[in-house]
Amino acid sequence: MTLAIGFLVFPGFNILDLTGPLAAFDTVSRDRSPRPYRLEVLSEPGGAVASSCGLPVVTLPLEGRSPDLLLVVGGRGVDRAAAVPQLLAFIRDATAGRVASVCTGAFLLAAAGRLDGRRATTHWRHAATLQRQYPGVRVEMDRIFIKDGPVWSSAGITAGIDLALALIEEDLGVEAARGTARDLVVYHRRPGGQSQFSAxxxxxxxxxxxxxxxxxxxxxxxxxxxxxxxxxxxxxxxxxxxxxxxxxxxxxxxxxxxxxxxxxxxxxxxxxxxxxxxxxxxxxxxxxxxxxxxxxxxxxxxxxxxxxxxxxxxx
Structure with missing residues (x-):
């Protein structure tokens, strides 16, 4: 069975928050038939969306999309994205079996109510702000990634690769995750309980x-x-x-x-x-x-x- 993964971006997103996990899911899919994952990059309007470094990415509109895994990236534009009602509604009402965030994408999950009463993490620089803005979320800044039921969240930037490898391991087994890590020249998948940088x-x-x-x-x-x-x-x-x-x-x-x-x-x-x-x-x-x-x-x-x-x- 092929699982659809929707990567949700917005103007000013961090390019590595997207391309790190995207590369992991693409790598594990290359030599498998049928492909375990179908990858789509989504945005509220669709079309070309500029990242924070100026590099644009072509996206599909949200309307009519229903991925099996919705992965929300982070970036400098997250505050503006949180003010877009259609985007928050899509996250809130998504019927995906799993939802996940990379870095400050956790703010969008929280704004949409998907983190209420759950454990979550984000980049260590933003953990206290996430806790302050959303007191119903149990923020744990000393984690690379966290799984709480069907909701996953990861720390900043490259931690999105750790998150993707953990999801691959859950779906396809530990050997598939290890092989993907070798292909990506990642030494090994860091455990979710490992702390971030000396925050x-x-x-x-x-x-x-x-x-x-x-x-x-x-x-x-x-x-x-x-x-x-x-x-x-x-x-x-x-x-x-x-x-x-x-x-x-x-x-x-x-x-x-x-x-x-x-x-x-x-x-x-x-x-x-x-x-x-x-x-x-x-x-x-x-x-x-x-x-x-x-x-x-x-x-x-x-x-x-x-x-x-x-x-x-x-x-």
Missing amino acids: LLDLEPPSDRIQAALRYVREHLHEALSVDRLAAVAHLSPRQFGRAFLAETGQTPAKAVERLRAEAARPRIEDGIEPIEAIARDVGFSDPERMRRAFLRAFGQPPQALRRGRRAAAA
């Missing part, structure tokens, strides 16, 4: 109070960092602090502390000089097992695997 190290929340709390965390990683202690630094009640921190960073305080500790430990783990137990203690993990679980959530690998990988690369 919290570069994150600048809008309020001075949350900035102060994050700065305090970075300077006191080796100490016990309870919500009460961080709330006092921010001059907020623990309840107010927890709500404000989540709204501005897309993370709970506990997750942020864990991730910052993992990111501080990683270069020391890869250096391969210090004992892992000493590193865990020095960055604030109560024991190596807690650090191992945090590394699995953050990087998809335990500390020992990262250390072996760096040694092998050096050799």
Whole structure:
């Protein structure tokens, strides 16, 4: 059976949000008969649609289209796209068995109500804004991609390839996904639970109070960092602090502390000089097992695997 995939674009979309997943689905379809996927690029009016870099893509109009998978891309024009009622109605009423988004395409899924009560992710730079604008969405900024029932979402830009490979694996099996990754010269498909780029190290929340709390965390990683202690630094009640921190960073305080500790430990783990137990203690993990679980959530690998990988690369 051939599944129809509709890639929904708009003026100002990011070209790689489209071409990355498109290439994955096209690659796995080339030598198979019948082809597992039929690929269509859609837009509200149809015709040529310019990407954010100026490169136009020829599209089909939405009217009469009913893909089995609707994949909404992101890009600079997403705010203008969210103001187009016909586009949101198409996303809202789509009878596709699955809907998905790449990067800020999640904002269009959210605006159409497809993410209400669901877990979702987006580019780390925009995760806090997504959470703030759509409080009914459970935004998880520390994920490459997320599947919540029939709704999938991915982080920014190249994470769309990880999303596509995961969908291929679900449809055609793990060997098809691995073969596609090899053809695309992708080393391997990153697990969905792996964190995005070290977002919290570069994150600048809008309020001075949350900035102060994050700065305090970075300077006191080796100490016990309870919500009460961080709330006092921010001059907020623990309840107010927890709500404000989540709204501005897309993370709970506990997750942020864990991730910052993992990111501080990683270069020391890869250096391969210090004992892992000493590193865990020095960055604030109560024991190596807690650090191992945090590394699995953050990087998809335990500390020992990262250390072996760096040694092998050096050799």
